[in-house]
Amino acid sequence: MTRTHPACCGPFDFAWPLPAPLPGVRWVACRFDPARLDPAAFRQSDVPMPASIERSVPKRQAEYLAGRLCAREALLPLLGRPAIPTIGNDRAPVWPHGVCGSITHGSGLAAAVVGPSRAWRSLGLDVxxxxxxxxxxxxxxxxxxxxxxxxxxxxxxxxxxxxxxxxxxxxxxxxxxxxxxxxxxxxxxxxxxxxxxxxxxxxxxxxxxxxxxxxxxxxxxxxxxxxxxxxxxxxxxxxx
Missing domain, CATH: 3.90.470.20 (4'-phosphopantetheinyl transferase domain)
Incomplete structure (x- = not known):
């Protein structure tokens, strides 16, 4: 299917924002606005909506969507294919084999960092x-x-x-x-x-x-x- 970027999410920001690099780690961020969330946004952007998110309020849906879009964009050059981390039983993201990462969102900003497992055991990101x-x-x-x-x-x-x-x-x-x-x-x-x-x-x-x-x-x-x-x-x- 042809993906469309949802209206509730702004353009991606790829510029590394921290004072020192982490070799091989990619950063992607975007702004989001829950008031602009369209019910069809998940389907149109090809992001699966877990049952727990489907039952959530629009704010939680928008931040989840924005965070997963950032994660997919960050993962693409590492994996060579689109991938989106799922939600584990503990509600933590489940990352594809060979990578680790972290997703954060708050006050209209969502972001993800991902890196190869050969270089990094784990990453933690907060905003x-x-x-x-x-x-x-x-x-x-x-x-x-x-x-x-x-x-x-x-x-x-x-x-x-x-x-x-x-x-x-x-x-x-x-x-x-x-x-x-x-x-x-x-x-x-x-x-x-x-x-x-x-x-x-x-x-x-x-x-x-x-x-x-x-x-x-x-x-x-x-x-x-x-x-x-x-x-x-x-x-x-x-x-x-």
Missing amino acids: EEDLPDDRAERLAGEILVPAELERLAGLPAAERARQVTLTFSLKESLFKALYPLVRQRFYFEAAEVVACAGGRARLRLLADLDGEWRAGCELDGLYAAHGAHLLSVVAVAARG
Whole structure:
């Protein structure tokens, strides 16, 4: 069938937005507007609609459609054919053999990163809008561990909400990167952002997740402003 790009989704953005490259990893993003979602958009763009999405509200349908379109576009040069990750029983994306990836969406922006499994074991991507100052203050105790809260207290008031948002995003990316490897859920208190400057971050696990990923393990992250959004990525390289 002839695919058409849905009216609810803007053009694709292929420009790598982060301060350092991840070799072999592709980024694709697009804007989306749930108010412009047409009931026929899934069929016309040749994106299967899972039953759980069919029962969802238009906002969830639009963000799912936009995210899967980005994933398909990112996968095409890696696989040489169109492919769309399905939804697993745990609601996480199921990627085709030979690749790993991550999808995110929020506040009108959807994006996907994908890379070859020979280079990357897992990828985690997150997008957030800056938390308002008052909400950031309320959520800080849920998102930040004591050492992070101590560092937060030393920041000027104008920077505190951004730091809470960034910590939230990096920990979301960490979860997306490690969940496919450990297959168990973990929460904000399981990790600490120990360094964060110039678009680069370092995260340390504070809890044992499995025999490999134990308390004290550290991973690198990247982050960047992207228009009105904040992006972060945590990538796990393939074993040497």
